[in-house]
Amino acid sequence: MTQQMTDMTVKHELTVATPIERAFATFTERFDTWWPRSHSIGAADMDVAIVEPREGGRWFERGVDATECDWGRVLAWEPPHRVVLSWHIDCHWRYDPDPAHASEVEVRFTAEGPDRTRVELEHRNLERHGAEAAELREAVSSPGGWPGLLAMFAEAATA
Numbered sequence: 001m002t003q004q005m006t007d008m009t010v011k012h013e014l015t016v017a018t019p020i021e022r023a024f025a026t027f028t029e030r031f032d033t034w035w036p037r038s039h040s041i042g043a044a045d046m047d048v049a050i051v052e053p054r055e056g057g058r059w060f061e062r063g064v065d066a067t068e069c070d071w072g073r074v075l076a077w078e079p080p081h082r083v084v085l086s087w088h089i090d091c092h093w094r095y096d097p098d099p100a101h102a103s104e105v106e107v108r109f110t111a112e113g114p115d116r117t118r119v120e121l122e123h124r125n126l127e128r129h130g131a132e133a134a135e136l137r138e139a140v141s142s143p144g145g146w147p148g149l150l151a152m153f154a155e156a157a158t159a
Contacts, residue, residue, distance in 0.1 A: 008103075008126035008133055010141045012150055015118050016157045023117040024080035024109050026157040029053055034156035039149070041093045042069035051085070053077065059085050070095055072102060082108050090129060091136040101128050103136075119153075121146055 016023055026034065031051045040046035044063030052058050057074040072086035086102040088095055096102070103125045110118040123140055126133045140146055 008137060009122060009124040010126070010137060010146060011123075012121045012146050013118065014150055014154060015112060015116055016154045017116055018157045019115055020109050020111040020117045021080045023119060023157050024083070027107060027109075027119070027153055028079075028083055030156065034152045035149070036152065040069075041071070041089060041095060042067060051083070053079075070097075072105075075104065076106075080109055082106065087123065091132040091139060101130065103128055117157075119150070121150060 018026075028051045032049045035049040037046050040061055040063075042061050042063045044065040044067055046061045047064045047066075049061045050058070052074060055074055055077045057077070058070060059072045059074060060068055060070045062068050070088065072088045074083065075086055076082060076084035084104055084106045086099065087105050088097060088099075088102045090096050090101070103123060106122045106124070108120045108122075110120070112118050123146065126137045126140075129136050
């Protein structure tokens with residue numbers, strides 16, 4: 001996996017040994033199978049993490065008490081090649097409903113043969129988070145951020 005940070009953009013890339021359709025479906029429709037329960041911002045423990053499979057859909061968690069906590073929205077849905085999610089989570093791991101404060105997570109999937117897929121993740125526009133943008137950038141690029149999350153995704157995609 002490679003990592004690159006430029007200003008307020010964090011980029012990661014990896015190749016998984018699975019067809020593109022499976023890689024896309026694992027990242028999106030089977031999001032809950034690999035997203036760790038420790039990465040929750042809801043008041044209750046997380047029961048399920050969901051990416052609704054359509055443009056305009058929600059990206060959110062549902063707690064064990066059935067309460068829901070939004071993380072963002074699906075801005076682009078182009079299976080099996082691309083998904084873009086708005087990130088409405090501030091550096092204190094709280095939901096911020098203001099779209100002017102939301103960054104974006106774009107994930108691109110490129111087939112490299114029938115059984116290999118390059119996955120490129122770009123978390124951009126972090127400057128929209130204001131004075132704490134650099135702190136958020138550091139958090140999402142840390143081992144507990146996108147690098148670790150993508151490793152969990154890769155494991156689920158190839159299982």
